[in-house]
Amino acid sequence: MGKDGFRCVECNEKAPELHRDYSNGILKITICESCQKPVDKYIEYDPVIILIDAILCKTQAFRHILFNTSLNIQWKLCVFCLLCEAYLRWSLLHGTEQSSDPADIIRYTKEWEFYGMFGLAALELSAFCVAVLLFLMVVVGGLQGATLDLRLLLRALLLSCYGKVLLIPAVIWEHDHSPLCLGLIKMFVLTSNSQAIRVILNSSRRLSLLAVCVGLLSETCVAQASEKLLWSAQDILTFD
């Protein structure tokens, strides 16, 4: 991190450092010049406490993770979440189709269906991110004239999708998940997304919620369109 690369987790003011290392082995937490509180109290905290505060969507915890750490696992996390989502969709697809024909079971094991689901999940996530970023570029960059760090925003969006990891229990206990449970996971991920946008832009809650809604709309449209495309492709294949 360069000079002023850090932020005070309490007031969002820029700070040159989080702590000062004195040569005799004494570390002292930097106090924010603006609010007179520690710049980042979380550097002393256990990662579990930070995670709990992030789950509770606390602004301070989000500022700590997004500004004051160099956590760079967003792409790995993204692929991992997409794999979980793909497997869940793939198993749901087969759970609804009841067939006693053994040939069908062989057909179901075809890997390309799983990769297809992975591709679809990736496409929907891309549609979400692109729509959110475009919306923010127009509203914040265009209308308000502020500069947007798209790389930082994308990292925040991908990292705040960590709630999708909750799909793992749904994957493990394949038949125990309900639409309500999946809906709650979706709500949690969207709330985290909204909080991440709010923290990065230091904007109002309304703007970040609006951006997430635009993203969700785009994601739903892409999902509907690809579903229709798949159905028509399936129709053509079965007619042959």
Ligand SMILES: [Zn+2]
């Ligand atoms: Zn401060």
